[in-house]
Amino acid sequence: METVPFSLPPTSDDEALAASEDFYHMMKERRTVRDFSSTPIPDDVLENAILAAGTAPNGANLQPWHFAIVRSAGIKSRIREAAEAEEREFYEGRAPETWLKDLDHLGTNAEKAFLETAPALIVVFQKNRMTRPDGREDKTYYPKESVGIATGMLITALHLAGLSTLTHTPSPMGFLNEILERPPTEKPFVLLVVGHPTSDCRVPKISKLPLSEISSSH
Numbered sequence: 001m002e003t004v005p006f007s008l009p010p011t012s013d014d015e016a017l018a019a020s021e022d023f024y025h026m027m028k029e030r031r032t033v034r035d036f037s038s039t040p041i042p043d044d045v046l047e048n049a050i051l052a053a054g055t056a057p058n059g060a061n062l063q064p065w066h067f068a069i070v071r072s073a074g075i076k077s078r079i080r081e082a083a084e085a086e087e088r089e090f091y092e093g094r095a096p097e098t099w100l101k102d103l104d105h106l107g108t109n110a111e112k113a114f115l116e117t118a119p120a121l122i123v124v125f126q127k128n129r130m131t132r133p134d135g136r137e138d139k140t141y142y143p144k145e146s147v148g149i150a151t152g153m154l155i156t157a158l159h160l161a162g163l164s165t166l167t168h169t170p171s172p173m174g175f176l177n178e179i180l181e182r183p184p185t186e187k188p189f190v191l192l193v194v195g196h197p198t199s200d201c202r203v204p205k206i207s208k209l210p211l212s213e214i215s216s217s218h
Contacts (some may be wrong), residue, residue, distance in 0.1 A: 027156070031203045033164035034108075036118035036195040045161050046120060046194070053154035059141030064127035065150050065189075068180045071120050075179060080115035082175035083168070083191070087112065090171065114166060118195035123176050124151050125186040147189050158194055166193040 011019070050067045058064060070076055087110035115121065126147040131137050140146075155165050173188035 027159070028208075030155075030159045031164070032166050033197045033201060033203065034114055034166060035198045035201040036114050036164070036166075036193065037198045038117055038119055039196045040119050041163065041195065045163070046122070049154055049157035049161060050122070052157040053150045056146065056150035056153050058146030058150070059143070062127075062130060062140045063146075064130060064140035064143040065147050066125040066127060066182065066186055067154070068123040068125065068176075068182065069120060070123065070180070073116070076116045076121060078179050079121065079176070079191070080112055082179065083112050083115060083170040084110055086170040086172065086175075112168065114193050115168070115191075118166075118193045120194045122154070122192040122194055123180060124154070124189045124192060125176075125182055126189045127186050129185040144189075151190055151192070154192065162196075163194055164197045167191075168193055 046069055050069075053067065054063065054065070070079065091110045124147060126143045127140055128143055129137055129139055151167075155167070158165050168191040170191070173191065176182070176188040176191065177184065177186065
């Protein structure tokens with residue numbers, strides 16, 4: 001396999017600490033938003049965020065993902081209609097009482113107006129099989145882990161571009177294959193709502209676990 005040289009610019013311990021602190025404080029400001037304005041997003045911003053996501057580490061470099069950008073009002077309307085149908089079944093029957101209780105403080109329900117209001121949706125698909133350059137169809141390796149990492153990088157890239165997001169996962173999500181004409185070898189991973197928050201947007205007051213509860217040293 002052909003290789004190329006690799007190196008990173010030298011960084012002092014002080015510079016590394018400052019960079020890590022800056023990034024942490026920036027990401028602390030990220031919040032899931034449900035009240036989006038309809039202000040358009042430049043195409044290049046979304047495309048650069050997806051290019052960044054496409055640099056994610058993945059099994060055997062097969063890059064088992066597809067990012068479908070949805071801006072069409074008609075398609076967003078169809079997605080909302082199908083998603084709300086699944087959500088109504090979830091809230092009215094499928095969801096255990098404990099799950100509904102855990103969601104209660106977030107104020108969520110089956111209505112998903114943001115699917116139409118936000119200027120863009122990005123549907124992330126996980127490729128479980130793919131066609132290789134020589135025409136062979138074969139399985140991918142660690143697709144769920146790979147797509148999960150790429151999605152995290154996508155959300156981060158959008159946040160750094162000054163955009164808000166909402167990760168929406170109606171279950172099941174097979175309707176997205178039909179609406180967006182994606183093959184059955186691709187599984188919808190997440191429906192990402194993207195845009196600017198409204199001027200009067202409010203989010204629940206929550207806290208994150210401290211380092212001592214999410215990390216250990218050995």
